[in-house]
Amino acid sequence: MDEPKQSPFALNRGRILLLALGALLVVIAISTSLGGINAYQQLREANAEAITAVPAEPVDAAVE
Numbered sequence: 066m067d068e069p070k071q072s073p074f075a076l077n078r079g080r081i082l083l084l085a086l087g088a089l090l091v092v093i094a095i096s097t098s099l100g101g102i103n104a105y106q107q108l109r110e111a112n113a114e115a116i117t118a119v120p121a122e123p124v125d126a127a128v129e
Contacts, residue, residue, distance in 0.1 A: 076084075096102075 099105075
């Protein structure tokens with residue numbers, strides 16, 4: 066007897082490997098477009114400095 070034809074969308078080892086590599090490529094592309102990990106660390110440091118910085122003159126919007 067003839068075996069039934071495999072579906073073109075069935076997952077086999079090769080297709081799973083290609084899907085995993087494609088997902089990895091997408092993650093790398095998104096990470097690169099967002100500036101990578103170094104930019105995120107610099108952003109955190111700048112945010113911490115901005116929070117701890119005290120303004121030289123207090124700004125009072127009520128006094129004009």
